[in-house]
Amino acid sequence: MRYLPLSDADRADMLAAIGAASIDDLFADLPADKRLSALPNLPLHMSEPAVARRLGALAAKNTPAGAVPFFVGAGAYKHHVPATVDHLIQRSEFLTSYTPYQPEIAQGTLQVLFEFQTQVARLTGMEVANASMYDGSTALAEAVLMAHRITRRDKAVLSGGVHPHYRGVVETVTRLSGHQVESLPPDVAGTEDILSRIDDTTSCVVVQSPSFYGQLYDLKPIADKAHAVGALLIASFTEVVSLGLIEPPGAQGADIVVGEGQSLGNPLSFGGPYVGLFATRQKYVRQMPGRLCGETVDADGRRAFVLTLSAREQHIRREKATSNICTNAGLCALAFSIHLTLLGGAGLTKLARINHANAVKLADRLAAVPGVELLNASFFNEFALRLAKDAAAVVETLAGRGILAGVPASRLEPGRPELDNVLVVASTEVNTDDDRAAFAGALREALA
Amino acid sequence: MTMNAVGRLTAPVPTEAHDVATFTGNRGLAIEEPLLFEVGRPDVSGVDFDDVDDVMPRLGGQVRMAPLDLPGLSEPETMRHYVRLSRQNYAIDLGLYPLGSCTMKHNPRLNEAMARLPGFADVHPLQPLSTVAGAVDLVAELGRWLLELTGMASVAMSPKAGAHGEMCGMAAIKAALADRGEARDVVLVPESAHGTNPATAAQLGFRVVAVPARPDGTVDPEEVRKRLTPEVAAIMLTNPNTCGLFERDIVGIAEAVHAAGAYFYADGANFNAIVGKVRPGDLGVDAMHINLHKTFSTPHGGGGPGAGPVVLSERLAPYAPVPFVRFDAEGAAEFVETRKIAGELGAKPFGRITAFHGQMGMFVRALAYMLSHGADGLRQASEDAVLAANYVKARLADVMTVAFPDRPAMHEVLFDDRFLADTGVTTLDFAKAMIDEGYHPMTMYFPLVVHGALLIEPTESESKASLDQFVDTLRHLAERAKSGDADAFRAAPRLAPRRRVDETLAARQPKLVQPV
Numbered sequence: 001m002r003y004l005p006l007s008d009a010d011r012a013d014m015l016a017a018i019g020a021a022s023i024d025d026l027f028a029d030l031p032a033d034k035r036l037s038a039l040p041n042l043p044l045h046m047s048e049p050a051v052a053r054r055l056g057a058l059a060a061k062n063t064p065a066g067a068v069p070f071f072v073g074a075g076a077y078k079h080h081v082p083a084t085v086d087h088l089i090q091r092s093e094f095l096t097s098y099t100p101y102q103p104e105i106a107q108g109t110l111q112v113l114f115e116f117q118t119q120v121a122r123l124t125g126m127e128v129a130n131a132s133m134y135d136g137s138t139a140l141a142e143a144v145l146m147a148h149r150i151t152r153r154d155k156a157v158l159s160g161g162v163h164p165h166y167r168g169v170v171e172t173v174t175r176l177s178g179h180q181v182e183s184l185p186p187d188v189a190g191t192e193d194i195l196s197r198i199d200d201t202t203s204c205v206v207v208q209s210p211s212f213y214g215q216l217y218d219l220k221p222i223a224d225k226a227h228a229v230g231a232l233l234i235a236s237f238t239e240v241v242s243l244g245l246i247e248p249p250g251a252q253g254a255d256i257v258v259g260e261g262q263s264l265g266n267p268l269s270f271g272g273p274y275v276g277l278f279a280t281r282q283k284y285v286r287q288m289p290g291r292l293c294g295e296t297v298d299a300d301g302r303r304a305f306v307l308t309l310s311a312r313e314q315h316i317r318r319e320k321a322t323s324n325i326c327t328n329a330g331l332c333a334l335a336f337s338i339h340l341t342l343l344g345g346a347g348l349t350k351l352a353r354i355n356h357a358n359a360v361k362l363a364d365r366l367a368a369v370p371g372v373e374l375l376n377a378s379f380f381n382e383f384a385l386r387l388a389k390d391a392a393a394v395v396e397t398l399a400g401r402g403i404l405a406g407v408p409a410s411r412l413e414p415g416r417p418e419l420d421n422v423l424v425v426a427s428t429e430v431n432t433d434d435d436r437a438a439f440a441g442a443l444r445e446a447l448a
Numbered sequence: 449m450t451m452n453a454v455g456r457l458t459a460p461v462p463t464e465a466h467d468v469a470t471f472t473g474n475r476g477l478a479i480e481e482p483l484l485f486e487v488g489r490p491d492v493s494g495v496d497f498d499d500v501d502d503v504m505p506r507l508g509g510q511v512r513m514a515p516l517d518l519p520g521l522s523e524p525e526t527m528r529h530y531v532r533l534s535r536q537n538y539a540i541d542l543g544l545y546p547l548g549s550c551t552m553k554h555n556p557r558l559n560e561a562m563a564r565l566p567g568f569a570d571v572h573p574l575q576p577l578s579t580v581a582g583a584v585d586l587v588a589e590l591g592r593w594l595l596e597l598t599g600m601a602s603v604a605m606s607p608k609a610g611a612h613g614e615m616c617g618m619a620a621i622k623a624a625l626a627d628r629g630e631a632r633d634v635v636l637v638p639e640s641a642h643g644t645n646p647a648t649a650a651q652l653g654f655r656v657v658a659v660p661a662r663p664d665g666t667v668d669p670e671e672v673r674k675r676l677t678p679e680v681a682a683i684m685l686t687n688p689n690t691c692g693l694f695e696r697d698i699v700g701i702a703e704a705v706h707a708a709g710a711y712f713y714a715d716g717a718n719f720n721a722i723v724g725k726v727r728p729g730d731l732g733v734d735a736m737h738i739n740l741h742k743t744f745s746t747p748h749g750g751g752g753p754g755a756g757p758v759v760l761s762e763r764l765a766p767y768a769p770v771p772f773v774r775f776d777a778e779g780a781a782e783f784v785e786t787r788k789i790a791g792e793l794g795a796k797p798f799g800r801i802t803a804f805h806g807q808m809g810m811f812v813r814a815l816a817y818m819l820s821h822g823a824d825g826l827r828q829a830s831e832d833a834v835l836a837a838n839y840v841k842a843r844l845a846d847v848m849t850v851a852f853p854d855r856p857a858m859h860e861v862l863f864d865d866r867f868l869a870d871t872g873v874t875t876l877d878f879a880k881a882m883i884d885e886g887y888h889p890m891t892m893y894f895p896l897v898v899h900g901a902l903l904i905e906p907t908e909s910e911s912k913a914s915l916d917q918f919v920d921t922l923r924h925l926a927e928r929a930k931s932g933d934a935d936a937f938r939a940a941p942r943l944a945p946r947r948r949v950d951e952t953l954a955a956r957q958p959k960l961v962q963p964v
Contacts, residue, residue, distance in 0.1 A: 001821065001825040001828060003820065003821070003825070003829070003908075004825070004828055004829060004832055004908055004909075005909070005911035005912075005914075006835070006908075006912060010911075010912040011835060014836075014838075014912065015835070018835075018839060018841075018842040019842065020838070020856075023831050023834075023835060025856065026834050026835065026838050026857075026858075027694075027725055027834065028856060029693070029694035029696040029855060029856060030696075030722070030725060030726045031696070031731070034699070034727075034730045034731060035725060035726055036724060036725060036726060036727065038724075038827070039597070039724050039823035039826070039827065040823075042593065042596055042822065042823035042826075043819070043822050043823065044825075045820060045821055045822035045825040046820055048558050050819075051558060051562070051816055051819045052558065052561070052562065054819060055562045055565070055812065055816060055819070056565065057582075058567070058568075058582035058583075058589075059562075059565040059566070059567025059568050060567055060582065061567070061582030061583075061585070062567040062568070062571045062579060062580045062581070062582045062583050063571070063575065063580070064566035064567055064570035065570045065571065065572055065575075066566060070572075072572045072574055074574050075573075075574075075803055075804070076572055076573055076574070076804070078572065082494070082523075084494070084526055084527060088526075088527070088531070088534075089749075090560065091530070091531065091534040092534075092540075092541030092542065093535060093536075093537035093538075093539045093542070094530075094534050094537065094539075094749065094750055095539075095541075095555065095560075095747045096539040096540035096541045096552075096555050096747055097537045097538060097539045097540070097748065097749075098545065098550055098552060098750070099750070099751035099752075100537075100751065102883065102888060102889055103949045104880070104883055104941050104944040104945065104946045104947060104948065104949070105536075105538040105883055105941075105945065106536070106537055106538065106750075107533070107536040107537070107945050107946055108534050108536040108537035108750075109537055109750035111481070111483070111533055112530075112750075114483070115483060115484045115485070115962075117960055118484075118485065118961040119484075119518060121961045122517050122518055122961075123518065125514050127961070128961055129961065131751070132752075134609060134612060134752075134753070135608065135802060135804075136803065137802050137803035138801070138802055145651075165800060165802075165803035165804065168770075168787075168799060168800035169799075169800055169801060169802060169803065172619070172798065172799025172800050172801060173801070175799070176615075176619050176622060176651075176653070177651055177653055178653045209510075215508075216507060216508045216510045218508075218509070218510070243512075243516075244516065245505075245507065245511065245512055246507055246510045246511065246512055247510050247512050247513060247514060248512065248514050250514075251513070251514040260803075267564075267569040267809075268569070268571060268572045268573070269563075269568065269569050269571075269808050269809040270568065270572070270573050270580065270583045270804075270805065270808035271573030271803070271804025271805045271806065271808055272573075272608065272753070272802075272804060272805070272806055272807040272808055272809065273608070273752075273753030273755070273807045273808075273809050273810060275753075285958060291751065292958070293960070294955070294958050294959055294960050295959040295960075296949050296950045296951065296953045296954035296959075297950050297953065298948060299939075299947035299948050299949075299950075300947055302947075304949040305949075306949045306954050308951065308954040308955050308960075309958060310955075311955070313643075314611070314647035315642075315643040315644075316643070317647070318646040318647060319646035319647060319649065319650035319656045320650070321643070321647040321650075323651070324611045324647035324650075324651050325609075325611055326609065326610065326611040326642075326643075326644050327609045327610070327751055327752040327753075328751050328752045329752045329753045330749045330750040330751035330752040330753070331747070331752065331753060332749075332752070334749075334750065338530060340518065341484055341488065341494070341520065341521050341529070342494035342495050342520065342521065342523065342526050343493055343494070343495050343518075343520060344488065344489075344490060344491070344492055344493045344494075344519055344520015344521070345490050345516040345517060345519070345520065346490060346492070346520060347493030347494070347495045347497075347520055348516065348518065349512075349516060350493075350497055351497065353500075353502070354497060354500045356503070356505065356506075357500050357501065357502060357503045358500065360503040360505075361503065363506075377506075377508060378506055378507055378508025378509075379507075396578065399575075399576040399578060399579055404575055404576070407574045411785070412785075414786050414788050414789060415788050429497065429498070429500075
């Protein structure tokens with residue numbers, strides 16, 4: 001077996017050194033009547049080409065985003081990732097290292113985390129950020145729990161613009177931990193009245209901008225109302241590229257900012273692994289979940305980085321920890337950070353401008369199709385359409401013609417007839433005029 | 449014949465070895481790298497774009513006014529920045545990485561290649577299901593392997609990491625209890641457990657009651673029985689435990705837990721010792737997370753991403769979170785994505801714990817690992833891992849102190865610091881001295897049940913020569929410590945990119961970001 005270096009002679013020598021008659025002696029503590037002698041229902045080992053054939057056949061049954069006109073978003077986005085990123089994250093020293101618990105031999109990972117934290121803080125307009133979370137949805141749930149700890153209240157108010165999966169995660173986690181959540185109904189038009197839901201029992205208000213339906217919200221009045229009653233504003237996003245062009249939540253009064261970082265550096269990968277971003281104000285840093293990397297010096301006085309404030313964490317605090325989280329999304333955070341380093345502020349702004357321009361062109365083109373209504377007054381690179389027909393059926397029809405047209409809202413919000421004809425459409429820098437023409441033409445025929 | 453007698457010398461001239469200070473601070477191939485924020489410039493970009501016409505913005509007045517102070521680097525500068533940083537890291541690909549309970553085994557590159565096939569890496573989680581049939585099949589096939597290897601009834605694939613899996617499994621238990629109309633709120637956790645276990649229980653509103661270990665390092669079933677009150681919801685037990693021992697009374701413990709109306713959560717962090725040797729389902733386990741990044745070798749990546757699918761017993765299966773895979777009458781796999789649809793199918797999912805479907809990229813890698821090993825290779829890997837740990841134990845038993853010498857070790861072996869008594873050398877000093885010898889230290893000061901713990905997990909990826917060199921190195925260090933060389937140990941490491949760092953300073957005045 002190509003991954004196992006020991007020969008049978010080695011094994012015999014080692015058993016002799018141990019003083020064991022056979023390998024079974026070492027498994028003597030396993031209950032004798034439960035021990036297996038083989039795994040009869042599983043195949044035997046395979047060569048590298050055999051595995052590649054097997055998995056290649058499964059991969060070939062899927063339609064990659066890059067192979068077709070592609071407009072699917074709703075929380076994960078198809079962007080071009082520079083080739084440099086994937087090369088660098090496959091460096092052995094990044095790929096095959098553990099959590100940097102030994103700082104003397106992990107400065108590479110630690111400096112990357114410090115740079116990542118700084119990038120995330122600057123991007124979101126916040127003072128501090130952590131070393132990443134599993135993804136945007138779990139980051140949001142942790143943010144809500146953190147707000148409960150800070151305010152000593154336990155009711156969260158969730159905007160109807162929050163991604164339905166994110167709402168599901170927040171509702172699940174808050175219910176499991178004995179807290180309350182008030183979820184507003186889906187806010188397709190971006191016109192909900194969330195201010196009237198905020199009172200002095202509210203621990204936090206959660207608003208996603210751009211929303212699941214692509215709407216941009218003015219966070220300032222929501223922050224003001226929240227702060228007036230002692231609540232926190234949690235701002236969330238699923239498309240981090242938007243921050244190249246729109247006002248960051250930190251500049252609008254958000255207390256905690258969370259989001260999905262997949263768009264930078266990370267492939268779609270059918271939903272994961274992604275990278276959750278988590279930023280807040282300095283004064284709340286000791287209530288943060290997750291790993292933090294900080295600057296210090298070594299015994300020779302040289303600058304060094306180290307995981308810090310671990311008195312918040314489970315391996316020290318056990319049942320009194322701020323979270324049970326034990327890992328971050330290290331390699332995905334590295335990919336994010338490399339991509340953002342390649343872009344720089346100027347490049348990110350340009351990328352965001354192209355995304356917005358492509359979305360505007362697409363929205364205008366689709367809105368001109370009979371039976372299509374654009375539901376957004378504002379948007380970044382994603383918007384919602386009301387179609388004259390069931391959106392899920394239209395998406396299937398277009399998929400049959402080799403166009404992946406977006407996400408029917410009903411897939412995530414079933415049982416709401418008012419959403420059955422709503423289609424969420426995204427457009428990024430990868431889309432061309434030909435893609436848009438193909439989409440508009442096919443949609444025209446599907447709705448005719 | 450003489451050639452160019454005044455030319456380049458082909459052998460070094462003997463010189464006195466000494467510590468060289470350099471102008472740059474670099475030391476040969478070890479090159480210092482400043483922060484991105486010290487070398488980058490805000491107007492520099494390493495990315496070129498296609499030209500796109502500008503449009504009238506539709507941003508609803510939300511145009512960015514705040515400065516975006518993010519320095520950029522050109523592509524060659526980016527390459528150097530990260531390559532130089534990478535060289536300051538230890539890695540499995542460099543050497544033996546004996547972190548107990550972390551399972552730093554070889555990460556096959558075939559798995560990386562498979563995860564990057566466009567049919568896996570470039571598919572969106574919300575594409576029409578008709579365009580991702582192969583992705584659904586892959587998730588289902590990995591699930592089948594996990595069920596076959598664990599002997600369980602059902603699997604929740606979406607947890608993002610081990611601790612996330614713990615939350616998933618314990619939430620299923622909470623939901624099952626609620627369905628029975630019971631509000632049990634106590635979870636039993638052995639003292640040797642990972643910190644995530646009590647943290648998870650507490651996050652779900654349970655009270656944690658500790659179970660002491662008996663002198664041989666395992667859980668005493670009598671101590672469990674004594675604590676099995678009607679308030680007990682579950683026990684969380686790691687097996688093999690964090691002392692590297694198999695909990696030999698596990699079947700009796702499971703029976704007692706079930707008889708008391710509680711559930712048995714197994715922390716699967718150490719499943720790699722017993723894959724193909726025994727099935728947790730046959731031992732009475734109700735829920736167990738599986739760290740794909742440990743047992744099935746998906747790369748640790750400097751701290752994630754992980755993946756922590758949870759296998760569930762028949763009793764807990766109905767409560768698995770959405771999304772999950774089900775099989776229709778023809779055996780075709782399909783996703784159930786919402787609680788509403790799950791409810792219509794008779795399931796009672798406790799909710800949703802992440803957006804989308806889980807760590808697909810890790811699923812591909814784990815399945816490639818399983819297919820490559822096959823049934824025979826997986827069993828051999830478990831045996832080799834256990835053999836390696838016992839070999840290390842046997843060869844060090846006379847110079848270090850094995851914490852629990854009487855039972856066979858499983859995949860890892862625990863030492864305590866009695867062998868360092870009166871030497872002035874601590875577990876920390878000993879571990880740091882390993883760095884100068886070219887090794888990553890073992891897990892230190894965990895588990896908490898012995899003094900100055902040193903937990904060594906060599907894994908099945910090491911050749912005998914590699915194990916021998918490692919053992920010889922530890923023997924040498926142990927003997928040096930005993931010979932009264934404490935100052936040298938306290939000064940270690942001397943040869944790493946950094947010497948010991950000031951953790952107190954980092955925590956007292958946290959500097960977590962670079963100021964603008």
